[in-house]
C-alpha cells in the first residue's frame with residue numbers, strides 16, 4: 001500500500017511497515033479499532049485521532065515506546081547534562097512549528113499527569129524552541145515558518161486548558177529563558193506578562209550550567225522586569241553548576257525557587273541561610289542520576305540531607321520522555337533507596353503546594369485539598 005504524505009516535514013513516501021527514504025524516520029501505525037494504517041512521523045503517532053472510526057489511535061506511552069525503539073532518544077545510563085540536553089535535537093525539529101502537535105502535546109501532558117494522580121502541575125518549556133519565526137536563530141535547523149514564540153505560548157495554554165477541562169486537574173505553565181540565549185530573555189518575560197491571564201505563572205532559566213553558568217545581562221534584565229511586574233521566578237541552579245550559581249540565582253535574579261539546587265550543599269553557609277529562608281528546591285531524583293548531576297548511588301543523594309533537615313522541596317520528573325520515567329518512579333526511588341516515608345511524602349507535597357505559584361486564594365484551596373486527603377484537617381502545622 002502506498003501512502004503519500006502531505007505534511008510539510010515529509011521528505012519521502014513510505015510503504016506499509018517499511019521506511020523508504022533516506023533521512024526521514026517515518027513509521028506506520030494502524031488504528032487499533034478499524035485497522036486502517038495511519039502514517040505519521042513517529043513522534044506524531046500519539047497526536048491524531050483516527051478520522052474513520054473516531055478513536056484516538058495511540059497514546060503518549062505508545063509514542064514513547066516507538067521513540068525508544070526507533071529513535072533511541074531515551075537516556076538509560078548516567079551521562080552528562082550536556083549529553084542529555086543534546087537529546088532534544090533528536091525530536092524537537094518535528095514538533096517545533098507544528099500548531100496541532102504543540103497543542104495536542106500540552107493536552108496529553110495534562111492527561112498523563114491526571115493519570116499519575118497529580119491534582120496541580122506547573123509545566124515548563126522554552127517557547128522559542130517550539131517556534132520557527134520571530135526567533136533568532138531559528139532552532140533545530142528548521143526553515144523559517146509562521147509560528148512565533150508568542151503563538152506557541154497561546155497554543156500551549158489552549159492545550160493545557162482543554163486538558164484541565166477533560167481531566168479535572170489544574171495546570172499552569174512556566175516559560176524558560178535559556179542560559180546560552182540571553183537575547184531571548186526579555187521576550188520571555190514579556191510573554192509571561194502577556195499570558196499571565198491564560199495560565200502562565202512564572203519565568204525560569206534553564207539550559208546547560210556546565211557551559212554557561214553566569215547570568216548574562218539579558219537574563220538579569222528579564223528577571224528585574226519579572227520582579228517589577230510580580231511574575232514569579234525560578235532558576236535552574238546548582239544542578240551541575242557550583243553553589244555560586246545558586247547564590248547568584250537567589251541574590252541577583254531573586255529566584256523564589258531553585259531548580260535542582262543539589263550543589264547548594266557545597267556551601268554550608270548558603271545552605272543554612274536558604275534553609276532558614278525556607279527556599280524551595282525542585283528536586284528531580286531520576287533526572288539527577290541520568291544527567292550525571294548526582295552520584296548514581298541513590299543512597300548518597302543530596303535530597304536525603306534535605307529530608308533530614310526538613311527543607312522545603314518537591315519531587316519532580318524533569319523530562320519524563322527522555323528519561324522514560326514518570327512521577328511514580330521518582331517517588332518509588334525515594335521510598336526504596338532513600339528511606340522516604342509516607343509522612344515525608346505528605347510533608348513535601350504540602351511544601352510543594354505552599355511554594356507553588358498560584359495566587360493566594362487558589363493556593364489555600366489546594367492546601368485544603370491536600371490536608372483533607374491526608375487526614376490532616378486538625379494538624380496543619382509543619
Ligand SMILES: O=c1[nH]cnc2c1ncn2[C@@H]1O[C@H](CO)[C@@H](O)[C@H]1O
Nearest residue numbers: 088124125126176206207208236318
Ligand atoms: O534538567 C535540566 N537542566 C537544564 N536545562 C534543562 C533541563 N531539562 C530541560 N532543560 C532545558 O530546558 C528547556 C525547556 O524545558 C529544554 O528544551 C532543555 O533545553
